[in-house]
Amino acid sequence: MKILCEKKELVNAITIVSKAVPTRTTMTILECILIDAAAQKITLIANDTELGIQTSIQGTIEEKGMIAIDAGVFSGIVRKLPDETVSITASGERVTIVCGKAKFEIGGRDGREFTRLPELEKNNGINITEFTLRDIINKTIFSISDNDSNKLMTGELMELKQNVLKLVSLDGHRISIRKVELAGSYSDRRLVIPGKTLGEIAKILGGDMEKQVSVFFTDKHVLFEFDETVVVSRLIEGEYFRIDQMLSSDYETRITINRRELLDCIDRATLLIKEGDKKPIILSASEENLEIRISTAIGSMDENIEISMEGREIMIGFNPRFMIDALRAIDDEEIDIYFMNPKAPCFIRNAEESYNYVILPVNFTTV
Known part of the structure; x- marks a missing residue:
């Protein structure tokens, strides 16, 4: 040669x-x-x-x-x-x-x-732009689990219903969901793709808004084809979690808040957290104000942000990293956050539910 x-x-x-x-x-x-x-x-x-x-x-x-x-x-x-x-x-x-x-x-x-790539029949495929595929991967992949004890949690559910493609990831503490509309209509399908595969594809894709990625499925494999590149991956076997049963449209409190203000505030709060420390941020919503507090061995912080609120007052604690990950994955200037009670998860979603981030609260003690 x-x-x-x-x-x-x-x-x-x-x-x-x-x-x-x-x-x-x-x-x-x-x-x-x-x-x-x-x-x-x-x-x-x-x-x-x-x-x-x-x-x-x-x-x-x-x-x-x-x-x-x-x-x-x-x-x-x-x-x-x-x-x-x-x-x-x-x-x-x-x-x-x-x-x-x-x-x-x-x-x-x-x-x-050398072990060659498996030859797959290119049937039942979908087309999606490089930009869209990379975007929905990057905005969900952070909440897959890195613990192999539950293999399904190390992957993402890709669900296809007519012209809507949905990606879902969860790690036991949070759920990330993204939906996009496709140009065509397709047969319903559910498959679980390893997080490693999707992560590597997101790194390879150029993010072009015109170039298309073709995705083909079999019972055991998924194939992505774009430019001069082909990626073939085994699927994770098993029935993925019934996410719809974990989602609720009920709420006792809804706040509307500037996403960037909230993100910057929580980001500042993490300056007081040592690596490995599990101190929560505490959110207190009342009337037109959201108070964000944190207290650690390093020090404490207290900050207030203007909000619009519907429902009753609430005080609830969260892992700050989980909140930051979700907020960074959203592009909207203003977001709605829905609460039921201090023991129930919050939902960050838009009216169309093209995104839905679910975060479980954590226990905290007040001084």
Whole structure:
């Protein structure tokens, strides 16, 4: 095999596929990136058997073939090369990389040993813009669980109903929900996608408001296709939680508040929290005022924000980080927050319910 390509293209492709290289594995071949130049395109592939990514780059194939190269070594070399044309030649399991005056000779692996991405039928797909997909992932993924004891919580529910796509994540303390309307109408579907997969896709996507991502589903896999990149992931098996049973339209108190003011206030309050400290912020809503208080070993803070309020007064405590995450995920200038009582979750949602953030309260003691 011999190929020629520009360093910039190669670095970008390595960055994309490296997201599917496992950090620990007993199968050393999976620690490699496969360069496949056996057909008409130069394609780079990485696969940890749960998540696989392939992307194609522009270049010249002088001699067809394929080779697998250790991802860490390959990435390290290419990133340090001058910004010129890179030549990669494979003879047997020896790889020669030449760029400018630099020349590396390293070991490779037979490309036929590499585990290829599963071939999926591209049926029952949907189309969504890069911007929209990246946006709804970023605005929900922060509330997946990092605890593997409940596998379903480490993923996100993707639910499709006619022309509405919904993403849902939860970690036992909060729920994040985003809905978007699609251009077409589709068959109803529910699947749970690993959070790692969605997180990596959000990093790869360019966020173009015109470019489309095609998403295809099978019983065990999901496939995302955009530009010259294909991402294939296993789904998480099992029945996702019945979120609708956890949501309520009832409330005893509703406040309308400037989102940025509330976010900045809570953000300031966290200056008094040491890492690992679980001190809550206490919200007290009354008439046209919301008081935000916190007291820790470092000190205390008390601040007031003007609000519009409907219903009765309430005092309730929350994990400040959970509130900050939700507020940062909302673009509206003013938001509505709904409360039932100090022991029940609050709901931050808009009238259309295109977003709905549910946060459980925490117990606190008043002095």
